[in-house]
Amino acid sequence: MLEPLFRRHHRHLVRTALLIVGDRATAEDVVQDAFTRVHRRLPKLTDRDDLLPYLRTAVVNGCRSVLRRRRLLLRPAHDPSVWSAESAAMVAEDHREVHAALSALPARQREALVLRYYLDLTEAEIAEAMGISVGTVKSTTSRAMAALAKALGGNA
Template sequence: MRRLWDMTTETTAPRRADEGSFSSLYREHALGLTRMAFLMVGDREAAQDVVQEAFLGLYRRWPSLRDPSKALPYVRSAVLNRCRSLLRRRRLPFLGALEPPVWSAESEAILGEDRREVLAALHRLAPRQREALVLRYFLDLSEEETATAMGISRGTAKSTVSRALASLSRHLEPQR
């Protein structure tokens, strides 16, 4: 019975030596991934849930992770996949009045009408285009990293970003 317990413990939680690296990954990236998820789904609580579920999935798989340097791309992709699933379950795009999250008093002071317009325009984009822009410019990923996170080729990521920027600029043009 002791042997079964040891095996179960090993497969469901990081080894003690690795807990620090998992915790460090969470501390360094959870907030940024939550912000990314918010931009994708438009709901702060849902974004937090998505990120928590993604990190929980990584935590469960941590002991079998062969290359810890790939943990961030893994969790980033998991967040994107969970956002996609959430949006599919909704069946309708986010249509409510978009109020950006207030992370601190400083960020509340920075929020202005221009930023709200950009966020609203971002949510009018197709989900894949929004995803490409958020990864490329909000998270400041390279074309290759954006493609990897989205599960597409580099060329497709590049063209998706280009089309998304064109569409975003159309949404932001002053109404005549």
Template structure:
């Protein structure tokens, strides 16, 4: 395993080193940028490539770099020299990329609270009293129990398919279904 990680590390080092060399060749390091416009022309694509490597999305990377240059513009008069601007940009791009990744993670993890859908009067009228009681009891079950029963009996899915859809094991599907049926029986009074 250690040999594999060294090989991966070597590949990453070679690839990123190659990109760094390409970026460095495109910039005349001996002539510092004199204006923000010069800096933008010289460093924009390099910063975009850096952001792409961090956020893995060209459009988002462009936005991160644009925000970094906007911040630099606001703080231009406070910089000690033009060389410090490159460090400022690099830090701003890394921090902006981190913020993007944090927001992505938060968005993926967010699950809105369950809101029972109001059923139409027609659909309720078509249900017998017993069916209405089952639907009402289902709405009172915890989210996972409700999902398992709906996927099993409405979706007609197998335990394996339910496990895949909900991201739990087959054993958890079985036990959840059993507990849900017990809870429904209690909720329906018998």
């Protein structure tokens, strides 16, 4: 049941996790954990025809766990973060300011933006994936956009 889902969405989910946790190896681990968790919960899941939301939520939760452990210095990243200053060199020159502004955002705000602008989720879907209310999604996204606009000085 999960294998078609894996084939279709694995790469995209790894990329999503990468944008949140910052490094590919950790992102792969997180996504693998997510598939495993969903697999284990299959008998209890009500909507087995659409497992993607469960997976997304599991990925987001997994990313948060990783970031929490990193804050507690329990688990360092495998590789340099894609949001590090060094990694800015890998994006096109005209994107580097935006990259720097995104990298300065608090993890939760960047997470909301990833779900909104990379996965193209609706606010309701973001709320489900992040386990927060739609109102909190709106305020988090709004604060993130304001911070970005301020950092970019209206250049974007």
